[in-house]
Amino acid sequence: MQRFLFLFSILFSTVLGAQKKLNLIPYPQNITLEDGVFIIPETLILSDQLPKEETDYFKKRLGSRVKFKYSSKREEAQLTQALVPQPKIPVTTEEVKEKYTLSISSKGIFITSHTKQGYFLALQTLLQLFEEHREDRKIPALRIEDQPKFAWRGMHLDVCRHFFTVDEVKQYIDYLAMYKLNTFHWHLTDDQGWRIEIKKYPKLTQIGSKRKESMIGAYVDNTFDGKPYGPYFYTQAQIKDVVKYAQERHITVVPEIEMPGHALAALSAYPELACTKGPFEAATKWGVFDDVFCPKDETFTFLENVLDEVIKLFPSQYIHIGGDECPKTRWKECAHCQELIKKNNLKDEHGLQSYFIHRIEKYVNSKGRKIIGWDEILEGGLAPNAAVMSWTGVNGGIEAAKSKHFAVMTPGAYCYFDHYQGDPQSEPNAFGGFTPLDKVYSYNPIPAELNAEQAKYIMGVQANLWTEYILDFKQVQYMIFPRLLALSEVGWGTSDPKNYKEFENRVISQFRVLDKMKVNYAKSIYxxxxxxxxxxxxxxxxxxxxxxxxxxxxxxxxxxxxxxxxxxxxxxxxxxxxxxxxxxxxxxxxxxxxxxxxxSISKTTGKKITLEQQPSENYSFGGAFTLVDGIIGNVKQLGKTWLGFQGKDVVATIDFGQKTGFSEVYFNTLENKGSWIHLAKSAKIFVSDDNKNFKLIKEIGKEEIQNTKGKIKLNAGSQNAKYLKVIIENAGIIPAGNPGADSKAWLFVDEIGVL
Known part of the structure; x- marks a missing residue:
């Protein structure tokens, strides 16, 4: 272990007074406030034994407010004897590499750490203390013993739907460093654009890095801007520059190369890699598309060559290979794919996806690396050494951990920062969902279903920023701040949802820092x-x-x-x-x-309601009561006013409290096939006086629902009942020819009213 004497100035001691919680994010594991203060002098004396890169970073962040001087004199610096790490604890182990101790007294500031990474993390704490006390220049005497709970604390950035410059990506990395996140997940390929230079396949960027136009506005509007987009991509020299920049901030860059789905941009350049002849073009719409990589030798040769260049650029242990949202439509119709299924005794197309992932994993492992993928890589059986990024919920992470595979938790309900974070009525257009600051802060990455041994396989937590609706970097800032601060504390392991208001106050204190940096953060908190x-x-x-x-x-x-x-x-x-x-x-x-x-008030408004099946966490705001809260859903904003059910029917029973007369029942469902949202298949209305024996009074089929475009108003005749039951049937499995074919359809429902 090295003990770094960081700063020193002989000053007098004063009593701090009443102890209070410091405005630090993420909050350290252990803080002991002591008597006295360290008064920030005009010139800080630094030990010349301090790590240079990390110290230079600190000096740059502090800026011109303080002058610096280096010294090697023991009598001036009072350098204590360096501590030596115990042989049984290598400094490379996860347990100690991010651990640090920060001691502040009237005599100086000392940092003890096993590694430069731990030292760098201590600097982030120290910078926040300097910022908080920049006016009175008095930092309270204290001792902090700290280390994170989770080894993977990540943020993702999609540069395919909308592209961001190298300088903007570096700013993004700086934000992660400030709040002690250590992983940058760079989403570099997708249907809408290929953003990484591959020298062996120049057409990937010549053709695949541009599209003829882009979708604008809400998805249901189905409108386009008519403007060519691109070519936009990163050269290999630029990528090396970004990786080096991140390394200097002790952040690992994990690249994502999507396969076997989300491949249209690649297929636009090399159509021979598909199951059909094409031609193809980079997608102009958002969503999921049927044309994917065909699992033939030619495709695997291509992907292996791509991965060779990617691996040389990125030193990360893990390479992200996507694996999500891969429709099986083309594979079902492809003679080669069907023969491959028979030849390898695979059960079906899901087994073929597993075959695909296994083959890629074997190649990546041969290069000394590991793969990580979205939780659909579980389909058909997980590859032997693969890690899972659990996004569709927590079940993927649970399944992985129980089978002794590592997992990163990133469920959409808590960790998708493309969702609304404030009232959708007053927020910029977003993808959907409602994920405010307090919800992010409430997340516990360890699922309750796991025992202590299984929980060890949860590597950590990550938030994702998909950019369909994010046109520029100012909007990137808006969507990640202040939610990144909540993620930071969740990943550090010191979040406490019971004391959310106290955390909220610390967030507000950080706004002064963000203001100085001219960050366009969301003010939804106000x-x-x-x-x-x-x-x-x-x-x-x-x-x-x-x-x-x-x-x-x-x-x-x-x-x-x-x-x-x-x-x-x-x-x-x-x-x-x-x-x-x-x-x-x-x-x-x-x-x-x-x-x-x-x-819009009806006779069901505010009444007691029960659901037989619960909505998805992503779209569950308000629970069952959302269906009787008097609010009609906005078709362009799915965040707060709709309940979403994937693969489930809505079976809702409303208790009027007494026999109530009515003649009309109404509700709305949505259709947005690009997002796998389909109109209801049917609906049935029942009445009862005892909540046991129900009488069917009205039924509507798929054709009638289609004719109404989901805006259902049913003439129920003259009714007088105490209970109303509404069964709205989910469309079921999405049929071939639609985005998400073979997956479970989403059913969205808003208010159930009667007149």
Missing amino acids: NISGKVIPANNGIAYELSTSQNSDGIRYTVDGTAPTINSNTYQKPVSIPGSLTIQSAYFENGQLKSAVSSQEF
């Missing part, structure tokens, strides 16, 4: 958050903000609130259909976006 709650056999609208609730003003007539509007004191009763607009004011000035919510 905006009014609205929640529908049951009240007096109806509903009320509960408003909240991270600030003082006395500053909330609202209106009920749809007009924009002013400082003279209603002052929020308690949940607002919703007696009938109306629109509430709300905002936060401070010192008479508007400080937040104006939030707007329209209510």
Whole structure:
């Protein structure tokens, strides 16, 4: 172990006073506050034995606020004797390589670590302390003993849907370093663009790095900008530069080369690698496409040659090979694929995918590396040494860990930063879902289903940023901040959802740093958050903000609130259909976006509701109550007002509380086949007075639902019942010829109302 004397200045000691929680993110494992302070002098004296690259980084981050001087004199620096690591603990082990101790007293600042990486992490803590105390220049005396819980703390960036420059990628890496993330997952190939130079196959970037136009607006609009996009790609020299830049910040860059699906950009350059003749072009739409790599020798030769060049560029232990969302449509129709299934005694096309991944893994392993892939690589059996990145939920990670395979947890419900993070009504267009800061912070990467031994296979946690709706780097900043801060603390292992408000305050303190860096972070934390709650056999609208609730003003007539509007004191009763607009004011000035919510009240609104099957975590905001909360879903924003069910029917029972008369039942479903969302197959309406014996009163089939485009209004006749049951049938398995063929369809439902 090396003990680095970091900074030293002989100063007088004072008493800090009442101890408080420091504004550090991620919060260290152990902090002991002591008496006294370290007063930041005009000139910091540095030991000349400090690691140069890491120390230069520190000096650059501190900027011109402090001058620096190096010294080797023991009497000046009071250098203590260096500690030697115990032979039984190699410095390369995960247990110690990121461990550090930071001691601050009136006499100086000392960092002890086993490695330069641990030293670098200590610097991030120290930089935050310097920033927090930049005004009074007094850092409290303390001792921090710290190390992360998880070895993999990652952020992903998709540069295929929209491209970002080398300088922007470096900024992204800097953000990770600031908050102690250590893995950058670089998504370099997809249907919409091939972004990495491969010298053996120049057409990949000559042809595959551009597309004729791009989809714009919400997916359901199906509109395009008509503007050629690209060619955009990174040269191998640029990639080496980025990798070196990341290494200097102790961040591992993990490249992703998609296979066997998400291959249209590659096939546009080399159509002979497909099952059909083409021609192909890089995709202009978002979603999933049927044309994928054909598992023939020619394809494997191509991929092996590509991987040879990738492996030379990236020293990471893992190479990400994608493996997700691979439709089997072409393979089912391909004579070569069917013969390959028979020849290798494979069960079906899922077995063929497993064959594909196994073959790639064997090659990557022969180069001394390992593969990691999205959890669809579990289909047909997991390759022997593969690690799983669990995105469709937590089950992929659970299955991998139970079979003694490593896994990184990145479930969409918590870790997809392309989702909305504030009220969708006041947020920029996003992919969908609703993943606010508190939800990210609440995530525990260790599934409850795993025992202690199995939990060891959970390497860590990662968040993903897909860029279909992210047009520039300012929007990248907006989508990752401040959620990256929550991810940081989750990955470090010190998050505490019970004390979320305390964490929120620390986040707000970091905004000053982000402001200085001119980062375009989301200010959703300041905006009014609205929640529908049951009240007096109806509903009320509960408003909240991270600030003082006395500053909330609202209106009920749809007009924009002013400082003279209603002052929020308690949940607002919703007696009938109306629109509430709300905002936060401070010192008479508007400080937040104006939030707007329209209510459409029916006889089901606020009533007790139960679901036989629960929605997907990605689209479960509000739970079953979302279906009776008086809010009609916005077809362009799936975040807060819809429930999403993958492969499941909606079976909802509503208790009116007493016999209630009605004659019409209404609800909406969605169709967005590019995202695997299909209209309901059928719907049935039942009534009952005892919640046991139900009578069918209305049924509607697929054709009628198609004719209404999912906006269902059913004439139920004259009814008078205590219970209403609605069964909305999922479309089931997506048929061939559609994106996501052979996968389970999504069913989205909003309000179930009666009149």
